[in-house]
Amino acid sequence: MAANAESFAKPLANIFTLGVRDFDAQCDFYRRLGWPLVFDSDDFAVFELRGAVLALFPVDKLAADSGTTPEIGNGGIRFSVIIAVDEARDVDTVAERVREAGGTFTKEPTDAEFFEGRDAYFTDPEGNYWEIAWAAQDNPVSAAARRAAGLSS
Numbered sequence: 001m002a003a004n005a006e007s008f009a010k011p012l013a014n015i016f017t018l019g020v021r022d023f024d025a026q027c028d029f030y031r032r033l034g035w036p037l038v039f040d041s042d043d044f045a046v047f048e049l050r051g052a053v054l055a056l057f058p059v060d061k062l063a064a065d066s067g068t069t070p071e072i073g074n075g076g077i078r079f080s081v082i083i084a085v086d087e088a089r090d091v092d093t094v095a096e097r098v099r100e101a102g103g104t105f106t107k108e109p110t111d112a113e114f115f116e117g118r119d120a121y122f123t124d125p126e127g128n129y130w131e132i133a134w135a136a137q138d139n140p141v142s143a144a145a146r147r148a149a150g151l152s153s
Contacts, residue, residue: 009023014051014052014053014057014148014149015052015053015054015080016052016053016054016055016126017055017056017057017062018054018055018057018124018126019057019058019061019062019063019070019071020056020057020058020059020126020128021055021058021059021072021126021128022125023043023045023056023058024078024092024128026125026126027040027045027056027090028045029101029103029124029125029143030045030054030056030101030124032100032101032102033097033098033116034050034062035047035048035054035113036048038053038089039043040112042095043057043058044056044057044081049083050149051089051145051149051150051151052149054081054083059071059072061142070076076127079128079129080121080129080130080131081128081129081130081131081134082130082131082133082145083130083131083132083133084133084142084145084146085132085133085134087134088117088118090132090133090134091109091119091120091132091133091134092109093119094132095108095109095120095132096129098122098132100141101144102104103122103123103124103125103130104122104123105120105121105122105128105132106121106122106123107119107120107121108120109132112133112135115139115141116135116136117133117135117136118133118134119132119133119134120132121122121132
């Protein structure tokens, strides 16, 4: 008998942990972005974002915790975390803050290629990829992200 998908609560998946090589430098980068630090210990830091939480954990400890080996190479993009902004101009505003904090852009703010909107890609000092994106209100991904953050029904 197949389970009815509606009988299960949607999973809450809004905590992202980056395994980092230089914990202190990575914490400093995200502090310079002005992101609220809500927890800080010797080897674990958490920043609260709108609708999500970013955790930083030394990559060797993340590997030990997950029972695997750390990936410490810089072989290109393996994931990106999207920062959804409310207005097209906000892509440029956030990009400027990232630039001031020391982020490196792989794609400067521009009209998006694969959706109607505006976006940019950057890496933090250890090469973790982030996308800053604005999409029209009728974009289904943006609508789902707003719902997930409790910003709309």
